[in-house]
Amino acid sequence: MADAELCHPVSDFSAEPPPSRGGLTAHKRRCCSGFLHHIPKRLSKGGQIAARRGFMPLSRLPQPVDPAFPKYGYAILRDLSVNCRLSRTDRRALADHIQRADRIGTGVHIMLARLLSQKLLYTPVLEDDRIGPPFVTGGARLTYAIDDLEPRSGHLRHETTPDFGQDSIPVATLLGATLIGMQAGSRAPLLQADGSFRRLWLIGLGDG
Structure with missing residues (x-):
């Protein structure tokens, strides 16, 4: 998949009020839903967290290792x-x-x-x-x-x-x-x- 498809923009939430104790606001959940859908499931836990927080584009995240091809x-x-x-x-x-x-x-x-x-x-x-x-x-x-x-x-x-x-x-x-x-x-x-x-x-x- 091309980088342009992997690197989804993450909305700037700085203008929003802090999330409630129950988790993300409804607006954040809507903005992130498409982004989270493209996160490779086999990334490490830390890699998935970084992707969810928008720290880096997915094209720069560790890619899963294919055990079928050494x-x-x-x-x-x-x-x-x-x-x-x-x-x-x-x-x-x-x-x-x-x-x-x-x-x-x-x-x-x-x-x-x-x-x-x-x-x-x-x-x-x-x-x-x-x-x-x-x-x-x-x-x-x-x-x-x-x-x-x-x-x-x-x-x-x-x-x-x-x-x-x-x-x-x-x-x-x-x-x-x-x-x-x-x-x-x-x-x-x-x-x-x-x-x-x-x-x-x-x-x-x-x-x-």
């Missing part, structure tokens, strides 16, 4: 991203995929947004006419294998519509988001929806 997971995704290359066209498309995943904000889309965000941050970008094999770009046909399973082939596509055939690999999936920008012959960790990793091998590009 800290070292970000380092793994960063290393993957540094070794990839993106065209400018693909990078713009990744930004659109991230926005879509953020809007959904549940399940596998949480992990997808994390993976794509790391690629936007750390993957070097090349002009469209200076990138190509051995790096994977949108529309490329490629062959890959997961763990020790049989190799499979498919077309990597940015489109999310399901009418491109069974061999289509949408970039807006964990597999497609990992493959985009990889170099033929390289291996990489393949992020899963539960935060774990499998092994991905990009065998080659083309029909080979």
Whole structure:
């Protein structure tokens, strides 16, 4: 959620009489009701109290820790991203995929947004006419294998519509988001929806 949505203004109550012994005045309760609704429930007790009193915007409060995705997971995704290359066209498309995943904000889309965000941050970008094999770009046909399973082939596509055939690999999936920008012959960790990793091998590009 964007900072603008998290940072709700807190009314200035200095002109009001002090609250009764029973608690907040009715006016304060009305002004705070929308603000309190957005306080993350998993914040520490002190953090919730600070938010209620309007001491800081929510974007600066301690965020809850996601037990499904350990800290070292970000380092793994960063290393993957540094070794990839993106065209400018693909990078713009990744930004659109991230926005879509953020809007959904549940399940596998949480992990997808994390993976794509790391690629936007750390993957070097090349002009469209200076990138190509051995790096994977949108529309490329490629062959890959997961763990020790049989190799499979498919077309990597940015489109999310399901009418491109069974061999289509949408970039807006964990597999497609990992493959985009990889170099033929390289291996990489393949992020899963539960935060774990499998092994991905990009065998080659083309029909080979």
